[in-house]
Amino acid sequence: MEVIRAPSQILSVSASLVDPAHPAVVQLCADLIATMRVSPGCVGLAAPQVGVAAQAFCVDVSAHPKARTSHGLIVLLNAEIVEASRNEKGREGCMSVPDLTGDVKRATKISVAGQLPLNGERVLITTNAFEARALQHEIDHCKGMLFLDRVIGAHALYARKIYLEPNVTEDS
């Protein structure tokens, strides 16, 4: 799916709760994962970023050097942060804002409640560091927020310095 870039109204909309069992929702999750997988450096993708105002996102920080705790591929619906502490500054980027990065303060210790697609099982994910940051970033997307809204100062926004090339793989 095509990732929508700022400026775009769809990125500012507060997304709706979804029915985990609905076929369209299950398909959306599959599409989010597939799009994340083909995007170099992408560790998370939320439904608003592909034009759908739904509370759905996927995250996978397992390959990221800054990750400590990692739950591998996470797909979460109707997620909310239930506990957050230990704010730290870190630099973030976003596929919807491809040419900028910014310093953002996020909790490095969080618990997130949400539902899994298909059976709607309620899960509680407790994590830290980079995975915590990624989850907060995606939950923000579902609230219509970009990292730009949380940049910590007038000199905390930067031109992106590193662009990753897409991997071309043999299999589909």
Place this chain on the structure above:
Amino acid sequence: MTSLAITVVGHDRPGIIAQAAEVLSHCGMNLEDSSMTLLRGHFAMTLICAGAADSAEVEAALEPLVNGSLDVTVREVPEEPDLPPLGSSYLVTVHGADRLGIVARLAGVIAEAGGNITDLSTRLSGALYVLVAEVDLPRSADVVALQARLTEVSADLGVDTTMRLLENDQL
């Protein structure tokens, strides 16, 4: 003892700061506070220096720096007293589709509320315009009303604006 405000703007190349600082040092001018950045690829620097030389002397000494590709201004400035902040510091962030009037109108709203912008950065990235401003608001300011007005004007401009209380240094 004079205080000079100097600006250097124009074509970027390695060595501008080294050259300018050497000239000032040679003139006996002590470089105090300065700010330099690249704005859309252009070199842009402002600095305050103090010493015995006057603006004419320094301007003449900086002439070689110009090299046909830089604009240099030198102005004598009085010493500014260190004023305490008006009140609390807020951070205003704006992003949206670029168009005429974003900074003018939103800065106008802030000024109407008695706010003083103490740090500002704006950047045009493709069609995306981003503004981040630190605002000093007097204690008497109606923060809720300001937030509402910012939201109103932002909607009219088609941009998204957030205003947050800036955290104090917590060391």
